[in-house]
Amino acid sequence: xxxxxxxxxxxxxxxxxxxxxxxxxxxxxxxxxxxxxxxxxxxxxxxxxxxxxxxxxxxxxxxxxxxxxxxxxxxxxxxxxxxxxxxxxxxxxxxxxxxxxxxxxxxxxxxxxxxxxxxxxxxxxxxxxxxxxxxxxxxxxxxxxxxxxxxxxxxxxxxxxxxxxxxxxxxxxxxxxxxxxxxxxxxxxxxxxxxxxxxxxxxxxxxxxxxxxxxxxxxxxxxxxxxxxxxxxxxxxxxxxxxxxxxxxxxxxxxxxxxxxxxxxxxxxxxxxxxxxxxxxxxxxxxxxxxxxxxxxxxxxxxxxxxxxxxxxxxxxxxxxxxxxxxxxxxxxxxxxxxxxxxxxxxxxxxxxxxxxxxxxxxxxxxxxxxxxxxxxxxxxxxxxxxxxxxxxxxxxxxxxxxxxxxxxxx
Numbered sequence: 001x002x003x004x005x006x007x008x009x010x011x012x013x014x015x016x017x018x019x020x021x022x023x024x025x026x027x028x029x030x031x032x033x034x035x036x037x038x039x040x041x042x043x044x045x046x047x048x049x050x051x052x053x054x055x056x057x058x059x060x061x062x063x064x065x066x067x068x069x070x071x072x073x074x075x076x077x078x079x080x081x082x083x084x085x086x087x088x089x090x091x092x093x094x095x096x097x098x099x100x101x102x103x104x105x106x107x108x109x110x111x112x113x114x115x116x117x118x119x120x121x122x123x124x125x126x127x128x129x130x131x132x133x134x135x136x137x138x139x140x141x142x143x144x145x146x147x148x149x150x151x152x153x154x155x156x157x158x159x160x161x162x163x164x165x166x167x168x169x170x171x172x173x174x175x176x177x178x179x180x181x182x183x184x185x186x187x188x189x190x191x192x193x194x195x196x197x198x199x200x201x202x203x204x205x206x207x208x209x210x211x212x213x214x215x216x217x218x219x220x221x222x223x224x225x226x227x228x229x230x231x232x233x234x235x236x237x238x239x240x241x242x243x244x245x246x247x248x249x250x251x252x253x254x255x256x257x258x259x260x261x262x263x264x265x266x267x268x269x270x271x272x273x274x275x276x277x278x279x280x281x282x283x284x285x286x287x288x289x290x291x292x293x294x295x296x297x298x299x300x301x302x303x304x305x306x307x308x309x310x311x312x313x314x315x316x317x318x319x320x321x322x323x324x325x326x327x328x329x330x331x332x333x334x335x336x337x338x339x340x341x342x343x344x345x346x347x348x349x350x351x352x353x354x355x356x357x358x359x360x361x362x363x364x365x366x367x368x369x370x371x372x373x374x375x376x377x378x379x380x381x382x383x384x385x386x387x388x389x390x391x392x393x394x395x396x397x398x399x400x401x402x403x404x405x406x407x408x409x410x411x
Contacts, residue, residue, distance in 0.1 A: 001028055005141070007083065007098045016083070016102055016141040017071075023133030026123045029074060029110050056250070057121025062129060063254055064179075069118055071138035073161060075154055077109035081141070102141065113142070113154065114161040171205050174224050179255040182227045185265050189223070193269070195276050196223060200292060207309045211299065214291040217282075222309040226316040227268060233320045234267045271319075271330050278334035279306070281342070302344030302354040305369075308361060311342075311353060314369035321374060325381050336377045348372050348411045351398045368393040376411065 005018035020028075061067055082103040090097075104110070112119050118137070126132060142157070177183040189196045199215035207221045218226075228248075235251075236242045243251065276282050281304060285292055297303040305311035315337070322333045341347075344354035344361075352365050352372070371390040374381050382390065391404045400407050 001104045003102050004086075005083075005100060005102045007085075007100060013142060016081075018102060018139050018141065019136045020072075020139045021133060022122050022126055022135045022137065025072070025119060025137065025139075026126050026133075028104070029072075029112060029119050031120075032111050032116070054117040054120035054124060056253075057117055058124040058128075059250065060253065061121060061125040061132065067135075069115075069137050071140050072115035072118060073113045073140045073142065073157075074110050074115075075113050075142050076104070077111065081105070110141075113158050169205060170221055170224065171203070174220055180252040181256050181261055181264055182224060182231050182252060184255075184261060185231075185268055186220070186224045186227050188265060189227075189268075189272070190220070193272065195272060195282075195286065209297070209309065214294045214297075216293060217285065217307055218309055218312045222312050226313055229313070229316050229320055230268050230271055231264065233324065234264050236324070237267075238263070274330035274334045275319075278331055279338050281306070299359055302349075302359075302361065305342040305344055305349060305353060308344070308353070310361060310363060310365065311344075311369060314366050315373060317366075318370045318373035318377070321370070322378055322381060326378060333377075337373070340373070340376050348376070348394070352394070362397075365397065368397060372411075375408065 001024060003018045003020065003024075005016040007014065007016055009015070082105065083100055084103065085098075085100040088097050088099060122137070142154075173180060174183050174186055190201060191197070195217070200217050201223060202209050202213055202216035202219045204210070204219055204221070207219050207225075209216055209219055232243060232248065235248075276286070281296065285296060285307075288295075293303075293307055295303075296307040302308070306315055319330070319333045319337065322328060322336075323330060326333075343349070345356060349372075350356055351362065352368060353362055354360075355362055368390070371382065371386060372394070374386075375390060387408075391407050394400070395404050395407050400410075
């Protein structure tokens with residue numbers, strides 16, 4: 001195999017930058033076996049670290065016409081391949097400009113230091129679509145000596161490249177992803193829908209809202225998660241089947257048709273319109289000129305459940321369950337919710353979401369909060385198992401010492 005390349009040096013290591021076709025990757029790049037450890041067990045451990053994620057990469061290659069990858073980092077077994085510089089005449093000057101040809105004799109073995117899953121994904125994709133063999137991916141070649149010093153040097157590079165690789169953060173997905181229908185729709189709400197525009201949503205990497213924030217109803221992360229729940233409901237309605245979590249993760253990787261995006265946005269607007277118009281305190285919030293959330297979130301009484309991320313999301317989930325089970329409109333659901341007490345410093349939220357002694361929010365109550373909202377709005381909606389779970393969870397949270405069969409009478 002001969003490939004054109006650029007030669008460079010960094011950190012005392014010579015490397016070469018080139019491109020390989022998918023066909024060349026499949027033919028010439030081998031799995032790691034005895035290149036990093038003498039121990040067969042340790043090499044097996046590295047191989048087992050190649051998870052089924054390569055199947056996701058295969059699906060990405062097969063389904064995304066605008067696919068793109070960053071460079072593979074490939075080690076060449078038994079040191080460097082042969083390098084031949086090429087002189088180039090440009091603007092009256094003759095130089096190699098570090099351009100040349102890499103020649104891989106038959107005794108050279110190539111294995112991935114960074115990009116194991118991409119390599120396996122490419123190989124798997126070619127088995128289904130051999131016509132993709134001419135697609136090209138960038139590759140960086142380094143030399144590897146199969147002695148103790150060489151193994152140590154390559155292991156260090158392996159861990160450096162993989163330890164500091166971070167997945168794309170959720171806030172980056174929300175801001176940039178052009179395939180995820182929920183991210184696309186969340187951006188639409190932030191830009192075009194008054195309820196969630198400007199200061200009414202806090203842009204942060206966490207779900208929580210800073211204590212000094214007096215404007216936001218919720219965080220962008222929580223809004224996205226709420227919209228994921230709405231998409232599940234939308235998908236179930238339009239496809240007559242509930243998406244599994246694994247299916248949903250894969251589905252959000254690929255951009256749907258513009259018609260589906262428009263239809264989902266219409267569905268989601270019907271939900272948030274009902275939320276905005278039927279909950280009276282949301283109207284009060286929208287009518288404020290400054291410090292919009294000051295009266296709805298504080299450190300003395302906790303404020304309103306909906307203005308806390310750990311209350312906002314369960315409310316959305318509960319509303320969708322009522323919509324699904326009772327066949328009501330979103331307006332009817334939120335009109336009923338508007339009759340409930342959302343003050344955190346009162347029953348049933350004391351010691352469920354709010355600690356009145358320490359003046360702090362309590363976590364890990366998502367399911368219980370949903371069940372309470374469902375029971376308070378439509379008690380007949382809960383089945384026997386859910387009623388039992390509600391009694392047990394509420395009793396545990398509130399340290400109830402009476403007969404659990406009577407606990408719901410105290411709400």
